[in-house]
Amino acid sequence: MNNTKKIDIDLSLTDRELEIVIELLTGKIAKKNIKKKTTTPDTPYPAVEEWAYKNSEIESINIPTEVTTIGKCAFACDTLKEIRVSENNPDYLSVDGVLLKKCETMIYSGKHVLIAYPPAREGNEYTVPDSIAELYGGAFTWCNDLERITIPKDVSYINESAIYGCNKLYSIDVAEDNPCYTSVDGVLYDKAMTTLLAYPSGRENKVYEIPDGVRRIGEGAIACCDHLKKLIVPETVVSIGEWVFQDTMLRVHCDKDNIARKHNGENPTKSTMRIVREFRKKYGNNNKKEIQNNEDQE
Secondary structure, three states: OOOOOOOOOOOOHHHHHHHHHHHHHHOOOOOOOOOOOOOOOOOOOOEOOOOOOOOOOOOOOEEOOOOOOOOOOOOOOOOOOOEEOOOOOOOOOEOOOOOEOOOOOOOOOOOOEEEEOOOOOOOOOEOOOOOOEOOOOOOOOOOOOOEEEOOOOOOOOEOOOOEEEEOOOOEEEEOOOOOEEEOOOOOOEEEOOOEEEOOOOOOOOOOEEEOOOOOOEOOOOOOOOOOEEEEEEEOOOOOOOOOOOOOOOOOEEEOOHHHHHHHHOOOOOOOOOOOOOOHHHHHHHOHHHHHHHHHHHH
């Protein structure tokens, strides 16, 4: 029985791009990056795993027809300018170099999921297209030229790690009529203001006080914030995601029994955290000016 399958390859690709396509199809990329489904062993269906191209030096990549699964942060390399997809790929497409996933479910009919924004794509502002219903995990990772992201009204689901490590990003704006999410001074929250999803890494504020009522700090929400030196966590916070304080030099102020204290013990990161007991007795609930003055004196 002949299991050979004919595959058309775009010969206009550069030599390096052609190498990547061939590697994807033949499985010659390191095993940690590629795996095959076992349902039809005589036909290759590669899956690009999480962080597959981390720290690579490619500027563009072509996704062939056979790729049917792409993991979070798969194309997190800061040189990548464009992601292209074969017109025959049934699952993915590219719009202006941005990777999207097609959705045919009843909920998302006619909509798409934004999978990956190329970190080195030109432009310092990006408005998520109206056709997008969801931001995938790692959709905006290490996008170091982006300063502002605008989220339209129809985005109904944002993965907690969708926006991560964009060191010039100072504002995440959300359409006022979006029923699921909101922005407060450029910081992304769910509409109910119970989950902090993303604090823009490029904000120059030294101090940030999470509003009372917030119950969760999402995965990676405060990560890579070089300018932020002091984070005030209210007693309402009862849940903290993974690597929330990664690559920061924060002092986290909270009540002595706050979850932030436990999180630091069980999930050590590169951050420096100092728990100040009963900080409210010193600063009060709303006296942000006094907090800023004390920070400047230190």
